[in-house]
Amino acid sequence: MEHSIIEHIIALFSGADERNWTKVKSVLSQQVVLDYSSMTGAPATSVSPEQIVASWSSFLPGFNRTNHHLFDFKVDRKDREAVVTYGGKADHYLNESVWTVEGTYTTEVKLINGIWLITSHTFHFHRQSGDTTLPGLAQANMAIRMVVQKNREVVNNFFVALETQRFELLKEVFDENGKQLNPYSPGGFPKSFDGAEGIYKQYSGLTANFGQMKFPRRIFATEDPNFFFVTFKGEIEIKAGGKYENDYLGTFRLSNGKVIEYTEYFNQVVMAKAFNIDLRPGD
Structure with a gap:
């Protein structure tokens, strides 16, 4: 059961790296509390899978590729709900440069219709390294793509x-x-x-x-x-x-x-x- 929970969380990140937005949406509940406030300063919000995909798909493809590495999973399961904590490192590549973000995650899941779906997802920012100008360049790339x-x-x-x-x-x-x-x-x-x-x-x-x-x-x-x-x-x-x-x-x-x-x-x-x-x- 814990293996299945972890697989669904990994699918969230691998789907983002693959730009497979159907895969991303498949592991999300109808509403997800998304919290990246430790990095962005923006408050946590309850959003739909479509809103998450709209946000990520308007930014991540601006990089040549991204790679999320997850580790040290700990699953605290109680009946049909579970809280999962784990570490993460995200490398964002653009041209010959890389921007790396590191931190930990707390992801809550719930068993809905036989499938473990993410109901809450919080990132705890630790550090960033590499070329920190890449996010701006990626956004500029996406603006051009939109045109x-x-x-x-x-x-x-x-x-x-x-x-x-x-x-x-x-x-x-x-x-x-x-x-x-x-x-x-x-x-x-x-x-x-x-x-x-x-x-x-x-x-x-x-x-x-x-x-x-x-x-x-x-x-x-x-x-x-x-x-x-x-x-x-x-x-x-x-x-x-x-x-x-x-x-x-x-x-x-x-x-x-x-x-x-x-x-x-x-x-x-x-x-x-x-x-x-x-x-x-x-x-």
Whole structure:
């Protein structure tokens, strides 16, 4: 029985190190009294597993990896409840540096529906060593990740708007003064669509000639959280008959969560053959 209790506590930490948040939640009761006041100064609070995961997942992935080493477990069990004390050392790695936190824990568990679940978790801070600037750097990394995640969703919504023909979404994707650049457009076709309203009008007019549109895609982030490139294939039904297919590369530049410049590249020859366009030098 004591072995099972210890295993469930270890799972809390190994889940955090693995970024396996389902594993973390699996050993927590519906409400947990979480107390890291000896280190942070913030008072103990009763929180849900979802709140714990939200907090940890917004910080720990900012490190390259973490490793929790636990030792000297002592279990005081009384019927369906137990208090477990043990030592802990947490190494947080980022680039070539490490930040280490050491202390002891008091974790209370309760047998609920045949499973030992954590009801209270207290950390008693002893010392820290190594590069103490790493927590700030990890938080900065997470802030950048959040920008990348949100911007990736904006880029994806560009394609969602076309595939679902909910073209009004384009007004949310593009900045008011955003542009789409079309450097490969042949003569007679616009080299740019200007402004969110102009882009919306351009795409909403496609339904006159085209039916369902699909754009299987791969979205790639870059070192600049506001710049993405996308490789995709266009699979577009032509209402007059047939299908237009082409390969594309798109680059997206964003600012404040809106696309300010989208540049689209495609195979001109394929387009010319599909629509009987005469390509001229300079097109």
